Amino acid sequence: MKIFTAEQIRSWDQFTISHEPVSSIQLMERAAMAAAHWISEHCKNHKKLAIFCGNGNNGGDGLAVARILYLKGFDIDVFISDSKRKFSEEAAVNLKRLRDLSGISVRKFAHNEPYHFDDKTIIVDALFGTGLSRPLEENYSMLVEQLNAKKNIKISIDIPSGLSADEMSDHNAVILKADYTLTFQCWKRTFLHPETGRYTGKVEVLDIDLSQVYADTTGTGYSVIDDQLIESIFIPRQEFSHKGTYGKAAIIGGSYGKVGAAVLAAKSALRSGAGLTFALAPECGYEILQTSCPEAMFIKGGEQFMLNFDVDSDFTCGIGPGLGTHPETEKGFLRFLKNYSQPLILDADALNIISKDPENLKLIPKKSIMTPHPKEFERLFGNTDNSFKRLALAREKAKELDIYIVLKDHHTQVITPQGNVFYNITGNAGLAKGGSGDILTGxxxxxxxxxxxxxxxxxxxxxxxxxxxxxxxxxxxxESMLPTDVIDAFGAVFEELNRKAEKNL
Structure with missing residues (x-):
C-alpha cells in the first residue's frame, strides 16, 4: 500500500471527483458512511457519542457521521466551533442536513466550558484533518487538552487533530491523543513513527473507493508492507525440489557466554526454509549448537571466540549474533570483509565492529543487508534528533553504500539503495526482548x-x-512470549501464506 502526502491525498480526492465522476459531497458521504459503519460495529456497548466538529471538511465528515449514527439509534451530541470562520461548502451542507433532524443536539463548544461525560460516552474528534499545516490555535489547543484529560474512549476521524500527516510535529504541539484513528484509504507517515504514532491509538484504514488509477500511476517513495505485497513475493515450495534447491545458510556468530544468540539465529534459519544450515561458531559452542540445533552443521571458527571466518563460496552468510568484539574477532572479521564480495546479512556485533571506524563501511559488499536498532544505527552513522531524521539519513546511506538497511523500530523500515522505504506493520511489543533480532537475522x-x-x-x-x-x-x-515462541509460530505463518497462494492459483 502506497503512502501519499496530504497534498497527494487532496489530489487523489480531486482526481476521483473528476474522473469517476462523483461530487465532493458524495465523496464526503462515502467517508462518513465508512466511519459510521466502523463505529456502529465496534462500539455496540457505547450508545452515546459526543462529536466535536471543526469548520473544514474534517468537520463535515464528523457532521455526516453524527447524522448517520443518530439514524442508527445512537444518542448524539454535536459540538461545533463558535468561531466566525466560515464552514466549508461541504461542511455547511452536512450541518444543514443535521439540523433538519429533530432530537439531535448541536451546540457551540468553548474551551472554557467544562464537559461532563459519563464513562460510556465516546468522544469523536473531527476538528481538523490532514489539511492542517500549523499548530492549533489557542482556543482549539485548550479544548484538545481538556478532551485529552478525560478517560473516555476517543476516536479521531482521518487523523488526530493537531497532528501533521507528513512530518514531525513541534515538541510542544498540542495533539489529540486518540484510542482509535479511522483513516481513509491509506496510512499517513506520521502514524508509523514513535514520536507521532503514539497519538493515533489503533489505526483502521477504511476504503472509500478513491481512484485506483491515481493510486497506480502516482509515485511515492514510501509504502506499507501489506498482504497484497507479501502474496506477490512469497514462492510456495515446489513438489519436485530437494535441499539443494533452497540454498546454504551460514550463521556466523557466538562467543563464550553468547552462544544462545547463534542458536536462535540458526533455529530461525532452519524454520524459515533454508535447504542446508551451517553454524560457524567457536568450539565453546559446539555441544550447545549440536544439541539444540542438530539439523544445523557445525563449523569450528575458534575456541572461545571467532577467529576464522572462511566460508564456501556458495554460502549465504548472516554475521553478528553473539559474535562479541574481541580484538582477534575484529581482525578476522575485517579481513573477511576485505576479501568477500557477496551480499551479507550484518547484525549486532558485526555492526558494532564496523562502527569503530567509518572507513569500515566501505568494506561492506554491495547489496548487503544490515539490521541496526536505533543505537546501532547511531554508532554507525551518527546521532539524529528524531526518527524522521534518522530515516532520512538511512536513505542517504543506503544510496551511498548501495546496501539495504532494515531499521528496526516498532514499525521497522526497509530502506533500499534506490531510497524507497517500506514500513512493516506486523509485530508487537512482545519483540522488545533480547534475541528477537537474532531471529530476524536467521x-x-x-x-x-x-x-x-x-x-x-x-x-x-x-x-x-x-x-x-x-x-x-x-x-x-x-509479556511472556519468548523468541523461541516466535520461531515456533513460523509454521502457522507459512500455512497462511500457502493457503492464500493456493486460492490465487
Missing part, C-alpha cells in the same frame, strides 16, 4: 539463501518476523 539469511532478491528478502523477512510474533503473543501474551 530469517533474512535463510530467505536470501533461497534466492529471494535482497529487496524481497527484507520485505518478506520483517513481515514474517512480525506476523509470527503476533501469533505468539496471542498464545503467550506480549
Amino acid at each position: 530469517i533474512l539469511t535463510s530467505l536470501l539463501a533461497q534466492k529471494y532478491s535482497e529487496e524481497q528478502t527484507c520485505i518478506l523477512g520483517v513481515w514474517l518476523h512480525g506476523r509470527a510474533a503476533d501469533i505468539a503473543s496471542e498464545k503467550h501474551s506480549k
Whole structure:
C-alpha cells in the first residue's frame, strides 16, 4: 500500500471527483458512511457519542457521521466551533442536513466550558484533518487538552487533530491523543513513527473507493508492507525440489557466554526454509549448537571466540549474533570483509565492529543487508534528533553504500539503495526482548539463501518476523512470549501464506 502526502491525498480526492465522476459531497458521504459503519460495529456497548466538529471538511465528515449514527439509534451530541470562520461548502451542507433532524443536539463548544461525560460516552474528534499545516490555535489547543484529560474512549476521524500527516510535529504541539484513528484509504507517515504514532491509538484504514488509477500511476517513495505485497513475493515450495534447491545458510556468530544468540539465529534459519544450515561458531559452542540445533552443521571458527571466518563460496552468510568484539574477532572479521564480495546479512556485533571506524563501511559488499536498532544505527552513522531524521539519513546511506538497511523500530523500515522505504506493520511489543533480532537475522539469511532478491528478502523477512510474533503473543501474551515462541509460530505463518497462494492459483 502506497503512502501519499496530504497534498497527494487532496489530489487523489480531486482526481476521483473528476474522473469517476462523483461530487465532493458524495465523496464526503462515502467517508462518513465508512466511519459510521466502523463505529456502529465496534462500539455496540457505547450508545452515546459526543462529536466535536471543526469548520473544514474534517468537520463535515464528523457532521455526516453524527447524522448517520443518530439514524442508527445512537444518542448524539454535536459540538461545533463558535468561531466566525466560515464552514466549508461541504461542511455547511452536512450541518444543514443535521439540523433538519429533530432530537439531535448541536451546540457551540468553548474551551472554557467544562464537559461532563459519563464513562460510556465516546468522544469523536473531527476538528481538523490532514489539511492542517500549523499548530492549533489557542482556543482549539485548550479544548484538545481538556478532551485529552478525560478517560473516555476517543476516536479521531482521518487523523488526530493537531497532528501533521507528513512530518514531525513541534515538541510542544498540542495533539489529540486518540484510542482509535479511522483513516481513509491509506496510512499517513506520521502514524508509523514513535514520536507521532503514539497519538493515533489503533489505526483502521477504511476504503472509500478513491481512484485506483491515481493510486497506480502516482509515485511515492514510501509504502506499507501489506498482504497484497507479501502474496506477490512469497514462492510456495515446489513438489519436485530437494535441499539443494533452497540454498546454504551460514550463521556466523557466538562467543563464550553468547552462544544462545547463534542458536536462535540458526533455529530461525532452519524454520524459515533454508535447504542446508551451517553454524560457524567457536568450539565453546559446539555441544550447545549440536544439541539444540542438530539439523544445523557445525563449523569450528575458534575456541572461545571467532577467529576464522572462511566460508564456501556458495554460502549465504548472516554475521553478528553473539559474535562479541574481541580484538582477534575484529581482525578476522575485517579481513573477511576485505576479501568477500557477496551480499551479507550484518547484525549486532558485526555492526558494532564496523562502527569503530567509518572507513569500515566501505568494506561492506554491495547489496548487503544490515539490521541496526536505533543505537546501532547511531554508532554507525551518527546521532539524529528524531526518527524522521534518522530515516532520512538511512536513505542517504543506503544510496551511498548501495546496501539495504532494515531499521528496526516498532514499525521497522526497509530502506533500499534506490531510497524507497517500506514500513512493516506486523509485530508487537512482545519483540522488545533480547534475541528477537537474532531471529530476524536467521530469517533474512535463510530467505536470501533461497534466492529471494535482497529487496524481497527484507520485505518478506520483517513481515514474517512480525506476523509470527503476533501469533505468539496471542498464545503467550506480549509479556511472556519468548523468541523461541516466535520461531515456533513460523509454521502457522507459512500455512497462511500457502493457503492464500493456493486460492490465487
